[in-house]
Amino acid sequence: MKSAIPLGFLVALLLPASLAFGSASGNLEQVLRFETQEGKGKPAGWGGGPASTLFADSRTVHGGRWSARMERNEESESRFSALTQIMPIDFGGGTLTLRGYLKTDSVEGFAGLWMREDGTAGPVEFDNMRDRGITGTTGWVRYEVTLPLNPRARTLFFGALLSGTGTVWADDFELLVDGAPVAEAPEATRLLTALDTDHEFDGGSGITLTSLTPVQTGNLAVLGRVWGFLKYHHPKVTSGEVNWDYELFRVLPAVLEAGDREAAKTVLLAWIRRLGPVPDCEPCAQLSDSLQLGPDMGWIHDIDLLGADLSAALARVYRNRTLASQIYAAATPGVGNVDLSNENAYPSQASPDAGYRILALFRYWSIIRYWFPYRDLIGTHWDEVLTEFLPRLVAAREPGAYRRELIALIARVHDTHANLWNGLDARPPRGDCRLPVALRFLEGKAVVTGLTTPPGQAGAALRPGDVILSLDGAPVDSLVQAWTPLYAASNIPTRLRDMARTLPVGPCGECLVRGTREGEPLEVGAERVSLAEAPQPSATHDLPGPVFRKLSPDVAYLKLSGVRAADVGSYLRRAAGTKGWVLDLRNYPSEFVVFALGRHLVREPTSFVTFTHVDTSNPGAFVWGVPLALEPEAPLYSGRVVILVDEVTQSSAEYTAMAFRAAPGALVVGSTTAGADGNVSRFPLPGGLETMISGIGVFYPDGRPTQRVGIVPDIEVHPTIQGIREGRDEVLEEALRQILGDSVPETQIREMAKR
Numbered sequence: 073m074k075s076a077i078p079l080g081f082l083v084a085l086l087l088p089a090s091l092a093f094g095s096a097s098g099n100l101e102q103v104l105r106f107e108t109q110e111g112k113g114k115p116a117g118w119g120g121g122p123a124s125t126l127f128a129d130s131r132t133v134h135g136g137r138w139s140a141r142m143e144r145n146e147e148s149e150s151r152f153s154a155l156t157q158i159m160p161i162d163f164g165g166g167t168l169t170l171r172g173y174l175k176t177d178s179v180e181g182f183a184g185l186w187m188r189e190d191g192t193a194g195p196v197e198f199d200n201m202r203d204r205g206i207t208g209t210t211g212w213v214r215y216e217v218t219l220p221l222n223p224r225a226r227t228l229f230f231g232a233l234l235s236g237t238g239t240v241w242a243d244d245f246e247l248l249v250d251g252a253p254v255a256e257a258p259e260a261t262r263l264l265t266a267l268d269t270d271h272e273f274d275g276g277s278g279i280t281l282t283s284l285t286p287v288q289t290g291n292l293a294v295l296g297r298v299w300g301f302l303k304y305h306h307p308k309v310t311s312g313e314v315n316w317d318y319e320l321f322r323v324l325p326a327v328l329e330a331g332d333r334e335a336a337k338t339v340l341l342a343w344i345r346r347l348g349p350v351p352d353c354e355p356c357a358q359l360s361d362s363l364q365l366g367p368d369m370g371w372i373h374d375i376d377l378l379g380a381d382l383s384a385a386l387a388r389v390y391r392n393r394t395l396a397s398q399i400y401a402a403a404t405p406g407v408g409n410v411d412l413s414n415e416n417a418y419p420s421q422a423s424p425d426a427g428y429r430i431l432a433l434f435r436y437w438s439i440i441r442y443w444f445p446y447r448d449l450i451g452t453h454w455d456e457v458l459t460e461f462l463p464r465l466v467a468a469r470e471p472g473a474y475r476r477e478l479i480a481l482i483a484r485v486h487d488t489h490a491n492l493w494n495g496l497d498a499r500p501p502r503g504d505c506r507l508p509v510a511l512r513f514l515e516g517k518a519v520v521t522g523l524t525t526p527p528g529q530a531g532a533a534l535r536p537g538d539v540i541l542s543l544d545g546a547p548v549d550s551l552v553q554a555w556t557p558l559y560a561a562s563n564i565p566t567r568l569r570d571m572a573r574t575l576p577v578g579p580c581g582e583c584l585v586r587g588t589r590e591g592e593p594l595e596v597g598a599e600r601v602s603l604a605e606a607p608q609p610s611a612t613h614d615l616p617g618p619v620f621r622k623l624s625p626d627v628a629y630l631k632l633s634g635v636r637a638a639d640v641g642s643y644l645r646r647a648a649g650t651k652g653w654v655l656d657l658r659n660y661p662s663e664f665v666v667f668a669l670g671r672h673l674v675r676e677p678t679s680f681v682t683f684t685h686v687d688t689s690n691p692g693a694f695v696w697g698v699p700l701a702l703e704p705e706a707p708l709y710s711g712r713v714v715i716l717v718d719e720v721t722q723s724s725a726e727y728t729a730m731a732f733r734a735a736p737g738a739l740v741v742g743s744t745t746a747g748a749d750g751n752v753s754r755f756p757l758p759g760g761l762e763t764m765i766s767g768i769g770v771f772y773p774d775g776r777p778t779q780r781v782g783i784v785p786d787i788e789v790h791p792t793i794q795g796i797r798e799g800r801d802e803v804l805e806e807a808l809r810q811i812l813g814d815s816v817p818e819t820q821i822r823e824m825a826k827r
Contacts, residue, residue: 099117100159100247100254100255101253101255103116103117103118103157104157104172104244104245104246104247105135105136105243105244105245106118106128106136106138106139106140106242106243106245107136107137107138109128109130109137109138111128112127112128112130113127113128114126114127114128115127115128115138115140115155116128117157118140118155118156118157118231119155119156119157119158120153120154120155120156120231121149121150121153121154122148122149122150122153124148124149125142125143125144125148125149125153125234126140126141126142126153126155127140127141127142127143128140128141129141129241132175132241133241133243134173134175134212134241134243134244135173135243135244136243136244138243139241139242139243140155140232140241140242140243141239141240141241141242142154142155142183142232142233142234142239142240142242143238143239144234144236144237144238144239145237146237148237151235152181152233152234152235152236153233153234154186154231154232154233154234155231155232155233155242156229156230156231157229157230157231158227158228158229159227159228160226160227160228161189161221161225161226161227161228161260162259162260163249163254163257163258163259163260164221164249164257164258164259164260164261165221165249165250165257165258166220166221166249166250167218167219167220167221167249167250167251168187168189168218168219168220168221168228168247168248168249169216169217169218169246169247169248169249169251170185170187170216170217170218170230170245170246170247170248171185171214171215171216171245171246171248172185172214172215172216172232172242172243172244172245172246173212173213173214173215173242173243173244174206174210174212174213174215174232174240174241174242175210175211175212175213175240175241175243176206176207176208176209176210176238176239176240176241177209177238177239177240178208178209178237178238178239179206179207179208179209179234179236179237179238179239179240180207180236180237180238181205181207181234181235181236181237181238182201182202182205182206182207182234182235182236183205183206183207183232183233183234183235183238183240184200184201184202184204184205184206184215184217184232184233185200185201185215185216185217185230185231185232185233186198186199186200186201186217186230186231186232186233187199187217187219187228187229187230188228188229188230189219189221189222189225189227189228189229190225190226190227190228190229191222191224191225191226191413191414192224192226192267192413192414192415192416192417194413194417194754194755194756194762195413195754196222196224196225196411196413197219197220197222197225198219199217199218199219200217200233201215201217202235202663203637203663203664204637204638205235206240207636212241212243220405221249224402224411224413224414230247265311265312265313265399266312266313266314266315266318267312267315267399267414267416270314270315270318272318272321273317273318273321273427274420276421276425276427276428277321277324277425277426277427277428277431278321278325278425278427279321279324279325279328279425279426279427279430280425280426281328281426281466282426282466282467282469283463283466283467284462284463284466287330287331287332287333288328289459289462289463290333290459291327291328291330291333291336292327292328292430292462293455293458293459293462294333294336294337294340294377294378295323295324295327295336295340295434296430296433296434296437296438296458296462297371297455297458298340298344298382298386299316299320299434299438300434300437300438300441300442301372301386301389301390302316302344302347302386302389303316303400303438304398304400304401304438304442304691305389305390305393305691306344306347306350306389307350307351307392307394307396308347308348309347309399309400310396310397310398310399310400311396311399312399314347316400317416317431317435319343320427320430320431320434321427321431323339323340323343324427324430326339326343327339327340334379337378337379337381337382340382341379341381341382341385344382344385344386344389345385350388350389350392351392352392353391353392353393353394354394355394355395356391356392356393356394356395357393357394357395357689357690358690359687359690359693360687360690360693360695362695362696363693363694363695363696364684364694364695364696364769365445365447365448365684365692365693365694365769366692366693367442367690367691367692367693368441368692369390369692371455372386372387372390373387393689393690394689395689397688398688399414400412400414400415401442401443401686401688401691402688403685403686403688404751404753404767407685407751407767407768408683408684408685408686408697408768409445409685409686409750409751409752409753409767409768410439410443410686410688410753410767411753412439412443412753412754412755413754413755415435415755415756416756416758417756417757417758417759417760417761417762418756418758418759418760419759419760421758421759421760422471422759422760423470423471423474423759424474424758424759426466426469428758428759429465429466429468429474429758430462430465430466431758432465432474432478432757432758432759432761433458433461433462433465433481435755435757435758436478436481436482436757436763437454437457437458437461439755439765440454440485440765441454441692442691442692443686443691443753443765443767444485444487444765444766445684445685445686445694445750445766445767445768445769446487446766446769446777446779446780449486449777449779449780450484450485450486451486452484457481457484461477461480461481464477464480465477465478465481471498471759472498473498474759475492475495475497475498475759475761476498476499476558478492478495478757478761478763479491479492479495479496479498479499479558479560480557480558482560482763483557483558483559483560483561485560485765486560486561486562486563486780487560487562487748487765487766487779488560488561488562488566488722488723488746488747488748489723489748489750489752489764489765489766490560490763490764490765490766491560491763492757492761492762492763493762493763493764494760494761494762495761495762499555499558499559499574500551500554500555500558500574501551501555501574501575501577501578502577502578503577503578503579503580503600504579504580504602504603505577505578505579505580505581505600505601505602505603505606506576506577506578506600506601506603506606507534507576507578507583507585507598507599507600507606508523508524508525508576508601508605508606509522509523509524509534509576509598509609510522510523510524510609510610511540511572511573511575511576512569512572512791513565513568513569513571513572514790514791514792514793514796515790515792515793517539517540517541517548517793518539518540518541518548518572518575519537519538519539519540519793519796520534520535520536520537520538520539520540520796521536521796522536522609523535523536524606524607524608524609525601525605525606533585533596533597533598533599534585534596534598535589536796536797536799537589537590537793537794537796537797538587538588538589538594539587539588539589539594539793540575540585540586540587541586541587541588542584542585542586542587543575543578543583543584543585544578544583544584545584548575551571551575552568552571555571559571561746562746562747562748562779562780562782563744563746563747563780563781563782565718565719565743565744566719566722566744566746566747566748568719569719569720569746573608573609573611576600576606577600578600579600580600580601580602581599581600582597582598582599582600583597583598583599583600584596584597585597585598590797611659611660611720612631612633612658612659612660612720613658613659613718613720613803614631614632614633614656614658614659614716615629615631615656615801615804615827616827619631619633619634619635619636619639620639620642620643620646620647622646622650623654623808623824623825624812624816624824625650626650626651626652626811626812627650627651627652627653627654627808627811627812627824628643628646628647628650628652628653628654628711629653629654629656630643630647630653630654630655630656631656631659632655632656632657632659632660632661632662632665632725632728633656633659633660633661633662634662635661635662635663635665635669636662636663637663637664637665637668640665640668640669640672643669644672644707644709645707647709647711648707648709649711650711651711651712651811651812652711652712652713652714652807652810652811652812653709653711653712653713653714654714654716654804654807654808654811655713655714655715655716655732656716656804657715657716657717657721657725657728657729657732658716658717658718658720658721658742658803659720659721659725660720660722660723660724660725661724661725661728664724665728666727666728666731667702667731669732670702670728670731670732670734670735671702671703671704671705672704672705672706672707672708672709673702673708673709673713673732673734673735673738674702674703674704674708674734674735674736675704675708675736676704677701677702677703677704678701678702678734679699679700679701679734679773680699680700680701680702680730680731680733680734680772680773681699681700681727681730681731681770681771681772681773682696682697682698682699682700682771682772682773682775683696683697683700683750683768683769683770683771684696684697684768684769684771685697685768685769686767686768694769699773702731702734709735711811712737712738712739712810712811713732713735713737713738713739714738714739714740714741714807714810714811715729715732715733715738715739715740715741716741716742716803716804716807717729717740717741717742717743717745717782717783717785718742718743718744718745718803719743719744719745719746720746721742721745721746721782721783722745722746722748723746723748723749723750723752725745726745726746726747726748726749726770726778726782726783727749727770729745729783730749730770730772730778730783733783739786739787739807739810740783740784740785740786740787741785741786741787741789741803741806741807741810742785742788742789742803743785743788743789743790743803744782744784744785745782745783746782747778747779747780747781747782748766748779749766749770749778749779750766750767750768750769750770750779751766751767751768752764752765752766752767753765753766753767766779787806787810789802789803789806790802790803791803799826799827800822800825800826800827801825801826801827802825804825805821805822805825808821808824808825809821
């Protein structure tokens with residue numbers, strides 16, 4: 073499913089060099105119109121980058137004397153350029169709108185306005201016009217992006233961007249709140265909570281530990297379960313009256329000092345009582361009749377685990393849960409995945425002490441227990457994971473060890489969306505260089521599928537179709553086994569996909585490669601070169617070349633990695649009259665076209681998906697939504713639809729495949745997909761680390777899951793080593809056979825599908 077905030081375009085890291093403007097700043101209007109410029113250079117009052125692509129322009133303007141210009145070519149740094157402004161959200165209102173004029177010249181990629189709202193833990197709202205981006209050459213046109221003003225947002229980032237190559241000019245921006253200039257917006261009325269006022273442990277938890285005794289581990293495991301339960305159920309906590317992270321640090325010393333389970337129970341009971349009595353609920357929360365996954369609350373009645381008094385205290389909290397909103401968790405409007413934006417990232421704790429490392433474990437473990445829609449598909453007893461990782465994280469005193477343990481913890485969830493996304497440098501392999509090859513696991517072996525440098529340059533010692541068995545004496549099979557606990561993925565093919573991308577990485581210089589070539593032993597010295605010399609291989613397996621083409625008069629082909637919603641009409645006209653249409657999803661869709669294209673593939677209203685969403689009044693409960701359908705719209709494509717998938721088909725690509733599969737007689741051809749669908753929910757971990765989970769459940773209308781399973785092909789086809797040597801696309805070949813039958817010779821099928 074389409075992520076709420078695409079990872080590749082989180083451009084708000086490009087902060088402005090100037091001071092942030094407040095909503096009442098008298099200079100803001102002039103900055104937005106680029107009229108504070110005093111000479112050539114970077115646009116005054118704006119940040120962003122790369123600096124070599126940003127210019128003030130006095131020759132091409134929409135109004136006034138100056139505009140901003142972003143200019144990119146094939147040699148430009150980074151993947152995109154952005155003009156960036158930042159300001160605090162110290163104003164109230166319902167919607168935020170950024171308007172501005174843009175003019176483009178030869179844009180290949182896309183240009184647009186962008187706006188992002190951040191809460192304390194990161195983004196809560198985002199739009200960068202990617203699904204309606206500007207391409208080619210245009211005159212001055214006014215565009216706008218609008219976001220709801222999220223009550224959890226604290227900081228606003230906005231500006232213009234250019235992805236790819238070309239030139240874009242920007243001028244005469246306006247920032248509006250409910251249609252009026254931001255300077256006229258009312259001041260925000262925001263109640264302070266303990267998260268704003270309690271700073272006792274900002275400098276550290278004060279907990280010093282290097283190891284745990286078995287008694288301490290058992291007591292801490294109970295504390296973790298109780299702490300997580302109270303975080304999302306006790307009214308004193310859910311209302312923000314206490315900083316629950318810091319309350320953990322206050323109770324930890326006494327729990328660590330408890331000599332046995334009974335002493336720890338006494339500490340926990342006294343701790344809960346200090347929160348004060350729990351009032352009778354009015355109204356009380358009730359479980360929905362449309363429950364898909366219920367909360368796991370049996371443990372609070374376990375007298376052996378908790379004792380009678382502690383169990384009774386937790387049971388009273390649970391009975392009296394209310395419909396009130398929660399400070400630490402909310403449902404994302406219009407989607408239903410959990411919003412965890414009030415979690416504190418504690419970026420100053422770059423090397424978290426033992427207390428903060430325990431907090432990281434408790435936070436992650438509790439979020440999975442209460443807010444992960446696929447917790448029943450983890451395949452591991454989640455309580456045992458808590459007990460296992462407590463001593464591991466306490467012992468992980470070095471930053472690298474801490475990140476590796478978190479990566480290993482996250483991997484236990486078996487969700488391809490989940491990883492320590494800004495801490496993966498702690499995961500093997502390590503090195504500043506890579507072999508300039510693309511690898512893929514085929515027939516159980518690591519196979520070279522392409523070179524990322526021209527023939528004759530570094531890496532030419534290897535060829536497509538070569539099988540790599542060892543690198544510098546380390547067997548690939550052994551590396552896969554050793555790395556598996558640190559590679560988070562929903563299923564084995566996706567884990568091997570990610571390992572294939574990193575396997576070439578290592579120290580710079582020559583690497584001894586042993587393997588086979590056409591069945592014969594191979595031993596070569598291949599040079600690992602810098603990433604600039606050997607860029608990351610393409611993450612797609614679709615055909616190089618045009619987005620749309622006809623492979624023959626009877627077969628149309630469309631790869632979704634370059635699809636544009638605005639061009640759907642053109643695709644339909646060109647595909648009309650063909651016997652079949654190959655929709656290649658061995659990639660990630662460049663734009664969201666589920667409905668724009670899908671409604672032309674069905675002849676009657678056809679349900680293709682149903683979702684589950686969180687119930688914040690009943691943490692741990694997930695409720696069925698209404699099935700979503702494609703409604704037919706002319707012109708209808710009358711040929712056969714064949715959808716291609718494999719292990720790179722993930723998230724939005726999987727959701728798109730589900731929709732296109734609704735076409736009458738449609739076939740899915742290929743292999744297991746990534747098995748991670750659903751809008752993501754992001755949240756931080758102490759040390760400024762970032763992770764996320766699949767945030768909503770995505771199911772077929774009959775209730776069959778997609779998580780971990782993926783989109784199961786109707787016809788399973790895998791590329792072969794021999795096919796790689798011959799430059800064949802065996803998955804596409806099978807699609808052509810399904811469309812053309814026996815009317816076309818095999819040699820012609822292979823030629824049509826040639827890469």
